[in-house]
Amino acid sequence: MGNERKVRLIGGILHGREIWLEDGKLSIGEHGCDLCIPLNGEGQVVLSINDGQMFVDAGRATVRVNGRRHKTNLPLPDEGLLQTMGLAMAFGRHEANLSHYRLPTGLPAVYWGMMLMLTLFVLVGVFVTWSDHSAKPPPSLSTQVDALLRQKGLTQTVARWDQDGTLQLSGYCQNSAVLQTARLKLESWGVLYRDSVVCTDQLIRDVSDILTQAGYVNAHVTSVVPGEVHITADITMGKRWAIVQPQLAELPGLTHWKIDNPYEAQDKAIIDRVLQDGLAGSVSVTPVGQAFVISGVLDTEQQQILNQLLTQVRQQFPDIALSYQNVSASNEGNQRFPSPIAAIIHGRQGIYLILENNERLRLGSQLPDGSEVVALNDRAVTLKYQGALINTPFNF
Incomplete structure (x- = not known):
């Protein structure tokens, strides 16, 4: 029975939920933990029971038990309130009533309590004031928090004090390292907080x-x-x-x-120029990462046309990575047709291809994989597919 312990979460969307340490151990955090709760600094808290006593391991994070700093190598008391990395929870044995634990409101509440004992008149007046403001942070602490969030990188971060004394952080920050420094500062001040800062x-x-x-x-x-x-x-x-x-x-x-997408505009400009200059039946255009490669074997006149094309495209896009390779086209285009090419026909309605399955393809025809016939002559057919220009010479 000495190993039967439980915790009760305080604050946040899981406020009031009680969890038993069934196997004498409970891990809280995000990665591979028993209870998935995001903690400040992506930390992790592990509660364990050894020889009938409960211990807490929070790494290098500060741990406070009943408002005092706790050494993690020492056992926890039988019952109390634990705070670390923005997490607050009461702990005790299974039969303990932990519902009375609340977040501390700071030292000024103690001083008000001492003043209430002086006279009945002061008692009534201070009680009203205390009941209205007990959940608010001390003015000095609130001022410190405001000053903390005025530093560079946190000016878009919003702070709001809840009625239970918890500081809620929201909004945006520029750099997560700056926010982490601010979190550590809040912990050193003993502030319990939650944050959804992006x-x-x-x-x-x-x-x-x-x-x-x-x-x-x-x-x-x-x-x-x-x-x-x-x-x-x-x-x-x-x-x-x-x-x-x-x-x-x-x-x-x-x-x-x-x-x-600058590459889409570059790709379109290259393909449009290749088609306009009559090079579609002789070259292919292949995007390679953020670069473009034009390949094909050209005669002297075609080479001059290509050189002008390269110059003009580079002037239009000074940062473009564009190169030419003097290599023959592959047979990749043949694999895109639903059936092998049987013949090329010149008819009354123009030039078209006949496939072995009797399907006819003209300029503008779409293939099943989304390729489009964009050029067709007696030597080759050219397909446009996902930003590439695929030139396929005929072998008959």
């Missing part, structure tokens, strides 16, 4: 992680306005982006995102 640097990391996991490995994320991010990446509407959008919408504190 730090811009952490928000940028969260957005970048989601994009990287979705395959946008070259995405660049910045933020100027709190809660808003600017994403520079090769993003187009499709199944992949459709999966990402709900994940971004669920990120706490992210209110708006803007997409800038």
Whole structure:
């Protein structure tokens, strides 16, 4: 029976919930803990029972028991109030009534109690005043908190004192390291607080992680306005982006995102110029990460046309990574057709392809995988597929 203990959470959405230490141990935190509650500094609290006594391990964080600093190598008393890393809970044996534990309101309440004993008149007057303000923080402490949040990087952070004496932090901060320093300062003052502050640097990391996991490995994320991010990446509407959008919408504190896809404009400019200059039947255009490669074997006249194309595109996009490779086209395009190409026909309605399954393809025809026929002549057919231009020479 000596090992039967329980805790009662105080404050927050789980206020009043009691949890038994069934196996003589309880871990509280986020990663792999028995009870998942975000703690300040991503910390972890472990309660354990050894030889009938309860111990607490909170790493290097400050632990206060019944308002006094507690050494974690010493056992906890049979019953009391524990505070650490923004967490408050009462603890005791299974049969103990822990509902009477409340968050402390600070030393001024003690001084008011001493003054109440002086005279009946003072008793009545001070009691009214105390009942109206007992949950408010001491003026000096409130002033310290206000000054703390005026420092650079925390001016978008909002502080509000609840009736139970808990400090609620919300809003935004620029840098999570600055906020962590402020958290440690609050702990050193003995302030019990909860925070839902969103730090811009952490928000940028969260957005970048989601994009990287979705395959946008070259995405660049910045933020100027709190809660808003600017994403520079090769993003187009499709199944992949459709999966990402709900994940971004669920990120706490992210209110708006803007997409800038310079690669889409670059890709379109290159392909349009290749088609306009009559090179579509001779070259392919392949996006490689944030770069573009034009490949194909050209004669002297075509090479001159291509050189002009490269010069003009680079003038239009000074930062573009664009190169040319003098290599023959592959047979990749053949794999995209639903059936092998049987013949090329010149008819009254123009040139078209006939596949072995008797399907006919003309300029503008769509293939099952989404490819589009954008160029067709007696030598080759050119497909446009997801920003690439695929040139497929005929072998008959």
